[in-house]
Amino acid sequence: MKFGTDKNETNKRNTLIEKAIRKYADTIYRIAYQYTGNFSDAQDIFQEVALTLVTANPPFEDEHYLRNWICRVTINKCKNLKKYRLLHIFEPLDENVAANVRESDCLSDELLKLPKKYRTVLYLFYFEEFSIEEISNILGINPNTVGSQLRRGRERLRKIIEEGEDNCV
Amino acid sequence: MYKKYFEKLSDIKVPEKLVEETVMMARDKNEAKGLSDETRRSGYSFRYLGTAALAACLAGVFMLTVFFGADKSSWQGEKKENSFIITANAMEAQNLGVDVSDTVIGAYAGESAGSWAMYENFEKTSEEVPAYFQSYCLNSFNIEGEGIESVTFRANAKGTYFAISPDGYYSSDTLPQTSQAERFTDMSLSNSAYSAEELLTYQDGLSYGEIYCDTFTYHNKDDRDFINLCNKLEFVVEGDSKYPEQAACLKKLWIYEEEIISEKAEGIPSGEKLGNLYLELAEASDELQELVLKDATVDVVVNFSDGSSETKTLLMGLLSGENGKWLTISMK
Incomplete structure (x- = not known):
């Protein structure tokens, strides 16, 4: 759906953007959180994705496409943040903020030990219930590679779980 | 069983205040955008229109450049019968800040430029050495020519190989009880000194995977003049x-x-410590890849339908871009 520029259309567009932001807010936030591992980055990414909805003008009428598009944009923003982190030394977190960003509070120990690469694929598959084809489109990688990562991720998670059980004994 | 490990994430919700704030920001931005579109449409901003026209011309030139490829022979009209050209994403990479030379035909993001590498530390040995590999999806990698019957790719350096996904290798059915040769119609591994297969049928009924090999042949059964294996x-x-x-x-x-x-x-x-550690990690990754890619080449052998063949050799290397190191492919 492409929009014109008169006032009514701007209002109509505002409504659609607002609806999309509210509907996918938690999805964007969770993907960003499980990728970055902290709430502060997840909040920044949530806002960036929301503003990209304004500038990129995706087809709001196609719910399925919109959801995939939002996930893809969120992952790309996360990757950009990683690039940024590699190139810029960032300031230590304020103590008050840091107290709220213990990722162990919301991610199980097993998932914490899982590399981000596997965590993201497993998350999209098991939590968001995307198909391998959809994950392939979101991450921009071959479906076969998604399948391999899913398998490696599960193997890795299984080993982590088993090691945990051994340690408990 | 794995699903339960993600259940805790259901508790994560965006603070309501942040949602409201973001909706307001988006609304302001949309309204500002609406106004600027209107100004543009009313023709008030001639300067903008001039810039837009110039940008459109440049984009047209860029598209033509991409269409005709980065290989010099395509510009100079040297393409003769039974010859082929290889094109990749050099122009796109240049836009991303990689300083590509005349000979570089492709550049793909490396670990420090945001790509993913796998440090399989869960399989680390007693000497505390992890298995490591990084794969680059060769998007926009094309072979172009007439009468191409097959293309053989051969990675010549130790530590370099291909991960391929032939047709018929990915299906939602259970793995057919047939040999590779019967199963694949578009690729064969007959010349590979090394090959490994990673294909499993999951409990959820899906079969996915890749084949790792140092040599493979793509069979151009549809007689395509433009082969894209991305x-x-x-x-x-x-x-x-x-x-x-x-x-x-x-x-x-x-x-x-x-x-x-x-x-x-x-x-x-x-933050500072973590940032430094990521930098060190990326530098060690680049250093390792530079060692593996030293003098690494890939031969591309095209067999034509009249029985003739032609070989071109690609040099694989690493190049610094704005965002870190990139894998580059150059014509030898």
Whole structure:
């Protein structure tokens, strides 16, 4: 759906953007959180994705496409943040903020030990219930590679779980 | 059973205040955008229109450049019968800040430029050395020519190989009880000195995977003049701890990753320390890849339908871009 520029259309567009932001807010936030591992980055990414909805003008009428598009944009923003982190030394977190960003509070120990690469694929598959084809489109990688990562991720998670059980004994 | 490990994430919700704030920001931005579109449409901003026209011309020139490829022969009209050209994403890479020369035809993002590498530390040996590999999906990698019957790709350096996904290798059915040769119609591995298969049928009924090989042949059964293998071809760089210099890099990767994991597991990572560790990790990764890719080449052999053949050799290397190191493919 492409929009014109008169006032009514701007209002109509505002409504659609607002609806999309509210509907996918938690999805964007969770993907960003499980990728970055902290709430502060997840909040920044949530806002960036929301503003990209304004500038990129995706087809709001196609719910399925919109959801995939939002996930893809969120992952790309996360990757950009990683690039940024590699190139810029960032300031230590304020103590008050840091107290709220213990990722162990919301991610199980097993998932914490899982590399981000596997965590993201497993998350999209098991939590968001995307198909391998959809994950392939979101991450921009071959479906076969998604399948391999899913398998490696599960193997890795299984080993982590088993090691945990051994340690408990 | 794995689903339950993600259940805790259901508790994560965006603070309502942040949602409201973001909706307001989006609304302001949309309204500002609406106004600027209107100004543009009313023709008030001639300067903008001039810039837009110039940008459109430049985009047209860029599209033509991409269409005709980066290989010099395509510009100079040297393409003769039974010849082929190889094009990749050099123009796109240049836009991303990679300083490509005349001979570079493709550049693909590396670890420090935001791509993903796998440090398989869960399989680390007693010497604390992880297995390492990074794969590059060769998007926009094309072979162009008339009368092409088949194309053979051969990775010549140790530690470099391909991950391929032939047709028929990915299906939602159970794995057919047939040999590879019967199953694949578009690729064969007859000349590969090394091959490994990673295809499993999951409990959820899906079969996915890749074949790793140092040589494979693509059979152009549809007589296409333009062969694009972007979704089927990845180039892999793997470290080998048998070589002392590579072993030293692998050890560094292991140490940095362990430090990152323990830093994050403590819950309050120091930004500066974590940033430095990521930088060290990316540098060790680049250093390792430079060692593996030293003098690495890939032969591309095209067999034509009249029985003739032609070989072109590609040099694989690393180049610095704005965002870090990139894998580059150059014509030898």
